[in-house]
Amino acid sequence: MVTGGSGLVGAAIREYVEGTGALENESWIYLNSKEGDLRNRADTEKIFAKYQPTHVIHLAAKVGGLFANMAQKVEFFRENILINDNIMECSRIYKVEKLVSFLSTCIFPDKTTYPIDETMLHDGPPHPSNEGYAYAKRLIDTMNRAYAEEYGCNFTSIIPTNIYGPHDNFSIQNGHVIPGLIHKCYLAKKDNTPFTIWGSGTPLRQFVYSRDLAELTVWVMREYHDPTPITLSVDEEEEVSIKDVALAVAKAMQFDGQIVFDTSKADGQFKKTACNKKLRSLKADYEFTSMPDGIQQSVDWFVANYDSCRK
Ligand code: NDP
CATH class of the missing domain: 3.40.50.720 (NAD(P)-binding Rossmann-like Domain)
Structure with missing residues (x-):
């Protein structure tokens, strides 16, 4: 259950x-x-x-x-x-x-x-x-x-x-970073406006x-x-910057407009790296989905389910 x-x-x-x-x-x-x-x-x-x-x-x-x-x-x-x-x-x-x-x-x-x-x-x-x-x-x-x-x-x-993934909460105000970026990039493409990322894009996650x-x-x-x-x-080693994530979202959305970093917005903690040694000691060969693939699948799901998804 x-x-x-x-x-x-x-x-x-x-x-x-x-x-x-x-x-x-x-x-x-x-x-x-x-x-x-x-x-x-x-x-x-x-x-x-x-x-x-x-x-x-x-x-x-x-x-x-x-x-x-x-x-x-x-x-x-x-x-x-x-x-x-x-x-x-x-x-x-x-x-x-x-x-x-x-x-x-x-x-x-x-x-x-x-x-x-x-x-x-x-x-x-x-x-x-x-x-x-x-x-x-x-x-x-x-x-x-x-x-x-x-x-x-x-x-x-x-x-x-x-x-992150399909069925996420894609709210720009209340959602997490990836679904928020996907939603913002979708609107920027639709309205022909810049894709604005809050903060400097340097924090790692x-x-x-x-x-x-x-x-x-x-x-x-x-x-x-x-x-x-x-x-x-x-x-x-798979920790990525918010900037890398934003670029992957823009690529997956086929957005070729302007990308802007709004540095007046807070960055949050620079990093909060977690150690997965325990997992690796039990499942050494598990292959995670690459970030570009995961983001592509999430973007495709969001676009296909725009009317009904949480946002
Ligand atoms: P979601 O917000 O997507 O889903 C929450 C689920 O809990 C929904 O099915 C909701 O039902 C149900 N629910 C909430 N309140 C009640 C209640 N009072 N009675 C019965 N059902 C309730 O959560 P996630 O899938 O994102 O998160 C799953 C778990 O992972 C959570 O425990 C969360 O703390 C943890 N987590 C999530 C992270 C993330 O990045 N999303 C990161 C780290 C941990 P309904 O749809 O009917 O409202």
């Missing part, structure tokens, strides 16, 4: 499983908020009683951009705490064999050294802008270990870096294509049995 099955990662898991990823004896269920509000214990119990899942991939979360995180720390903390507590406790009660939940690199300590790895999650306070979200997510890791110690549960978590993340998440569910988190990310 996949919670948050209608979102960016959930849709990618569904496409992977319905493509080549399913095993013969499996049947998959994808939840969205219409099926029940996971903040609500009674709704969550009903879902577990109805489907009796043996394995749960837990994606559902209250997620948002910087502004929303700063303005609603109480809601980001409480709603995620409620959702995560309901999913973990129902997974224990209904004897789920494996629970895999999602953390994020943005919940790591604000003041740290790079690259960051799985052992550093609790080594200092998160950035004040998203502390509600960050502490709620960090407690998933604490509770995974507690459930293992006290009840022998097989619960673990995944730390993805920046995710690791991006993981949603379909790669989907495949690796299903692998974690089947084969990674340890309560400590595992980072799912491209290698450190």
